[in-house]
Amino acid sequence: MGYLILKRIAAAVPVMLVVATIVFILLRLSPGDPAMVLAGDMASPQEVAQIRARLGLDRPLPVQYATWLGDMARGDFGVSILSKRPVLELILARLEPTFVLAFCAIVLTVLLAVPLGATAAWYHNSWIDRAVMAASVLGFSIPAFVIGYLLILGLSMSLDIFPSQGYVSPFADPLGAARHLALPSLTLSVVFMALIARVTRSSVLDVLGEDFVRTARAKGNVERRVLWRHALPNAAIPIITVIGVGIALLISGVVVTESVFNIPGVGLLTIDAILARDYPIVQGLILFFALVFVAVNLLIDIVYVLVDPRIRY
Amino acid sequence: MMISRRDAASLLLAGLTAVAVMAAPVAGSAAEPKTLKVSPHASLRVLDPITTNAYITRNHGYLVYDTLFSLDAAFNPQPQMVQSWKVSDDKLTYDFTLRDGLAFHDGTPVTAEDCVASLQRWAKRDLIGRRLVGAMKEMTAVDARTIRIALKEPFGQMLQALSKPSSFVPFIMPKRIADTPPDQNITEIVGSGPFKFVAGEFQPGVKVVYERNAAYVPRSEVPNGTAGGKVAKVDRIEWISFPDMQASVNALKKGEIDLIENMTADIKPTLEGAPGVVVQKRSGLSAATIRFNWSQPPFNDVRVRRAVQLAVSQRDFMDAVIGDADAYQICPGMFICGTPLESRAGVVGTVEADIAKAKAMLAQSSYKGEKVVIITPNIVSFGGLAPLTQQVMRQIGINAEIQTMEWSTFLSRRTLEKPAAEGGWNVANAVFTSLDLYSPLANLNFDARGPGSYTGFVNDPKTEELKTQFARESDPAKQKAIADEMQTRAYDQVFYIPLGVYNSFAAYRSNIRNFIDSAIPVFWAIEKN
Amino acid sequence: MTAITPPAPPSRLLAAAHAVHRNRAVAIGAVLLLAVVLLSLFAASVASADPGQIRPRLRLRAPDWAYPFGTDALGRDIFARVLHGGQVSLLVGLLSAAAATLVGTLVGLVAGSSRLLDAIVMRAVDGLMAIPSLLLAIAIVALVGPNLFSIVAAIAISEVPRVVRLVRGVVLTVREEPYVRAAEGLGIPTPLVLLRHILPSCIAPLVVQTTHMFAASILIEAALGFLGVGFPPELPTWGNVLAEGRAVFQRAPWTIVFPGLFLGLSVLAVNILGDGLRDRLDPRLARTAKAA
Numbered sequence A: 001m002g003y004l005i006l007k008r009i010a011a012a013v014p015v016m017l018v019v020a021t022i023v024f025i026l027l028r029l030s031p032g033d034p035a036m037v038l039a040g041d042m043a044s045p046q047e048v049a050q051i052r053a054r055l056g057l058d059r060p061l062p063v064q065y066a067t068w069l070g071d072m073a074r075g076d077f078g079v080s081i082l083s084k085r086p087v088l089e090l091i092l093a094r095l096e097p098t099f100v101l102a103f104c105a106i107v108l109t110v111l112l113a114v115p116l117g118a119t120a121a122w123y124h125n126s127w128i129d130r131a132v133m134a135a136s137v138l139g140f141s142i143p144a145f146v147i148g149y150l151l152i153l154g155l156s157m158s159l160d161i162f163p164s165q166g167y168v169s170p171f172a173d174p175l176g177a178a179r180h181l182a183l184p185s186l187t188l189s190v191v192f193m194a195l196i197a198r199v200t201r202s203s204v205l206d207v208l209g210e211d212f213v214r215t216a217r218a219k220g221n222v223e224r225r226v227l228w229r230h231a232l233p234n235a236a237i238p239i240i241t242v243i244g245v246g247i248a249l250l251i252s253g254v255v256v257t258e259s260v261f262n263i264p265g266v267g268l269l270t271i272d273a274i275l276a277r278d279y280p281i282v283q284g285l286i287l288f289f290a291l292v293f294v295a296v297n298l299l300i301d302i303v304y305v306l307v308d309p310r311i312r313y
Numbered sequence B: 001m002m003i004s005r006r007d008a009a010s011l012l013l014a015g016l017t018a019v020a021v022m023a024a025p026v027a028g029s030a031a032e033p034k035t036l037k038v039s040p041h042a043s044l045r046v047l048d049p050i051t052t053n054a055y056i057t058r059n060h061g062y063l064v065y066d067t068l069f070s071l072d073a074a075f076n077p078q079p080q081m082v083q084s085w086k087v088s089d090d091k092l093t094y095d096f097t098l099r100d101g102l103a104f105h106d107g108t109p110v111t112a113e114d115c116v117a118s119l120q121r122w123a124k125r126d127l128i129g130r131r132l133v134g135a136m137k138e139m140t141a142v143d144a145r146t147i148r149i150a151l152k153e154p155f156g157q158m159l160q161a162l163s164k165p166s167s168f169v170p171f172i173m174p175k176r177i178a179d180t181p182p183d184q185n186i187t188e189i190v191g192s193g194p195f196k197f198v199a200g201e202f203q204p205g206v207k208v209v210y211e212r213n214a215a216y217v218p219r220s221e222v223p224n225g226t227a228g229g230k231v232a233k234v235d236r237i238e239w240i241s242f243p244d245m246q247a248s249v250n251a252l253k254k255g256e257i258d259l260i261e262n263m264t265a266d267i268k269p270t271l272e273g274a275p276g277v278v279v280q281k282r283s284g285l286s287a288a289t290i291r292f293n294w295s296q297p298p299f300n301d302v303r304v305r306r307a308v309q310l311a312v313s314q315r316d317f318m319d320a321v322i323g324d325a326d327a328y329q330i331c332p333g334m335f336i337c338g339t340p341l342e343s344r345a346g347v348v349g350t351v352e353a354d355i356a357k358a359k360a361m362l363a364q365s366s367y368k369g370e371k372v373v374i375i376t377p378n379i380v381s382f383g384g385l386a387p388l389t390q391q392v393m394r395q396i397g398i399n400a401e402i403q404t405m406e407w408s409t410f411l412s413r414r415t416l417e418k419p420a421a422e423g424g425w426n427v428a429n430a431v432f433t434s435l436d437l438y439s440p441l442a443n444l445n446f447d448a449r450g451p452g453s454y455t456g457f458v459n460d461p462k463t464e465e466l467k468t469q470f471a472r473e474s475d476p477a478k479q480k481a482i483a484d485e486m487q488t489r490a491y492d493q494v495f496y497i498p499l500g501v502y503n504s505f506a507a508y509r510s511n512i513r514n515f516i517d518s519a520i521p522v523f524w525a526i527e528k529n
Numbered sequence C: 001m002t003a004i005t006p007p008a009p010p011s012r013l014l015a016a017a018h019a020v021h022r023n024r025a026v027a028i029g030a031v032l033l034l035a036v037v038l039l040s041l042f043a044a045s046v047a048s049a050d051p052g053q054i055r056p057r058l059r060l061r062a063p064d065w066a067y068p069f070g071t072d073a074l075g076r077d078i079f080a081r082v083l084h085g086g087q088v089s090l091l092v093g094l095l096s097a098a099a100a101t102l103v104g105t106l107v108g109l110v111a112g113s114s115r116l117l118d119a120i121v122m123r124a125v126d127g128l129m130a131i132p133s134l135l136l137a138i139a140i141v142a143l144v145g146p147n148l149f150s151i152v153a154a155i156a157i158s159e160v161p162r163v164v165r166l167v168r169g170v171v172l173t174v175r176e177e178p179y180v181r182a183a184e185g186l187g188i189p190t191p192l193v194l195l196r197h198i199l200p201s202c203i204a205p206l207v208v209q210t211t212h213m214f215a216a217s218i219l220i221e222a223a224l225g226f227l228g229v230g231f232p233p234e235l236p237t238w239g240n241v242l243a244e245g246r247a248v249f250q251r252a253p254w255t256i257v258f259p260g261l262f263l264g265l266s267v268l269a270v271n272i273l274g275d276g277l278r279d280r281l282d283p284r285l286a287r288t289a290k291a292a
Helices: A002-029 A034-039 A045-055 A061-073 A087-093 A095-122 A127-141 A144-158 A174-208 A211-218 A223-261 A266-275 A279-307 B005-023 B055-064 B112-125 B127-135 B158-162 B245-253 B302-311 B314-321 B355-364 B385-396 B407-414 B461-472 B476-493 C012-041 C043-047 C078-113 C115-130 C133-144 C148-175 C178-185 C190-227 C238-246 C254-281 C283-288
Strands: B035-039 B069-071 B077-079 B082-087 B093-098 B136-143 B146-151 B195-197 B207-212 B236-240 B259-263 B277-292 B371-377 B399-405 B427-433 B496-509
Touching (some): A002 A279, A002 C133, A034 A045, A266 A279, B112 B146, B245 B496, B302 B385, B399 B407, C190 C254, C238 C254
Parallel strands (some): B035 B236
Antiparallel strands (some): B277 B427
């Protein structure tokens, strides 16, 4: 089993390599001089030359690539143009709000979307099923920021139940945090919920046709037990897989949601960095987010190896 | 062995309770420091007020540094760090003596040498500073508390120069910091002002923190503009960034922040009637303008510039960009309105549009229908300026196109004298505050040195001559006459087109008192109950 | 709680009802989409207003007969801007989806044809999928500069992986089919086999995928514009119109609400169309409902 886990981890490495390569290529896509791009508009010629030397931008491409990979491996993601601080440090400092927000969105999604999807599958082709499917399509179609503003309009401006922006750490003030996180996590989770509800529904539908379900029924199990105890756990695997893949959706959503609700996390950092043309931060963020994505999916894969007796590659 | 579901549930409950208890905030703490939470108009990124003329850095400077003289609300220089000064009979030697008790945040006393070094650094960047240095023989520290400036020729604007309120401000820094070349950012933020910069809590783009400087010795006078006694009445100031103004307004309504420094008239209605909030119209004015690139066709032809001048209606621009008639003024005066040198001399077009006349003027000019590029930054304060400029130009037959870009790109591109096709520009807007425009010597719109001068590259030796006359003149009536002549010339040659002036607003919680009404937001004297 | 009963053996009536029901989604989606497209294409005549016309004294008007979506902070007609914006946004969506489909199909076919290429391509695809699409698009546009080509390319690149996976999956499956094996056995060159025998099986799922990508592309462009990192602000696109509403939202909610709902409706139409096509073209897919 340990060998399988190692195999999983080993499979993740080439993926990160590809990501690092993509980021490497991205910078050189720019029509301008990469050194100037990284140094910023206000840099003096000496600073630009320094950056060029440090990154080896005047050396042949393969050498640059090797230097780049070496830097990444050491955790050196460069230095922010504007604040002159290491990118990694800046990212880590803004991590908490994003993680908290994402966590709440995931919890919300699992608590709401999975039962909804399962129920829809159970009452296949009934009005409940159609309602869930319709809501899911709507969730895919209306952009997150529109939903966010609608929620602000309805629940914050008109009814004044929730604050319209800002972040309070749950470690400092749990109640305040809950109030501030309500609207943003709802906004963030809508697309995710749409996805998970759909996948849950189809996965449960598949499973409901399986033999062991009929067996469970034949045994005389109450219907509810059939659904929750027998069908759902077996339907879980594709759902969990999609949750892993959906992390990418969540990250895109975080950028927009933090912008709407003024939450000082890495999403807002991304926008600030882009608008300020602070490319080292942008590069670092892409790598960081990709790392998170790979790590989460890796974790899920490992959990499968541990949990599912059927998986033997 | 499998745990039963009930056992699992109780375990979970116990666990959650434990976490909740541990996370509960510790009850009761010692007397909290009085913190003023402010939403600034921009995010502070560059901390050096000499390398950048950004207003946010200037505002930061006012908290952390002090100046020799300060400008009061009536535009008169008042002594600040200076105790007394003597001027020789031939007006060529000035001796300034510093007050007692002035010290930097690191404990060292402020000496004349620090002042000399700081002024020299400032003068390398500032227009008036350069003139001063040009008129100067030398600037020395006679003793620890006296600065001597020896001039080659009379410089009537000495006190005005030393009290310059807005970018660049002659802030006083320790000599070791002031010796940094003026194009390199300083790395240590140490001043002698009423507040200290807390470097450890600085999060660029998110938050800036200042602490009261307990060792500061304020003057005894009442605060007036940026002059007078700077008594800090709050212990801590936090500048908190918001992605847009609406977010800061919402935060103010909920009491999450205490003060919004600068609000546009557009947002005001959302605060109307909000309980516990006060909206204050600030006396500092902003002025929007259109500037032309004199070095390239077609705007090197004065007739083309005049055509645009005739097509502009300040009311249209102000209505479109500001919206609230209460918040703006029609003001064709190039030295702004409400200032000592306000004037209507020589005004052409600008106030009322005469499209027919404008078209006729254009027809007589050298314009042949070529494309003209308007560059604009993507920031809120430039709002609808470029689109309306384009619309006005198209209305009279100029084929104008807009290119939007990053603020810093905009600033650097505006300094290029090249044609638009080679990365240059033809038309750009500029926004100033009254503090930048009231003085003919500092007013960038009158930088007429041609190539290499302020963006637009206005070339008019006559104007430069008039400025030198002004600098030498000390009789106010004669100064006014010179200023009027300068304005008449500027209108005739269309140095630029003023688009009107407008107020900004501040909003704060009702438990805040004494927010000084000055064109520059300053945070001494302000109280929080 | 009632048990699920397996569907009754289809009577003729029921079969007809099911057919209509299945096609209904396609019909609804197609009609809505057509309406949006037509409105946008003929925006000039419908709205009868120049989307860029600044009217200084008509700022921030609430919606009324003259201005169905109200006016914005410069007095421009929001309805006209939304309709004209639709031209750009729909075009970007279409081009991105088409580009991603073309490139992805090619790559997917190539990947499916050889084990070595498959390994390389799939690693690359995994890497690309690890970067969230919005982030990738933002980065590309920021580095290359915002214009139609770069934005279309940026969005297309972020969507190629899904197409590659899809096509490669079909290729791998279909390759095992007897008739393909037979063709290979007969010595027909691989590219021909791919094109004539495998590609047709891809078409149904591709059509569905492309439709969903169309929807996703529109949303990415809107997000880019909203965040201020997409098309230059002077161009009316859905994203830019929404971004303009941000500053005055609380004072004039219509500046975001109406354009936002219009955008949502258009994307909804495309998604419904996609779902309907999926139900129609490949009932197997309908059950497994792999979301785009």
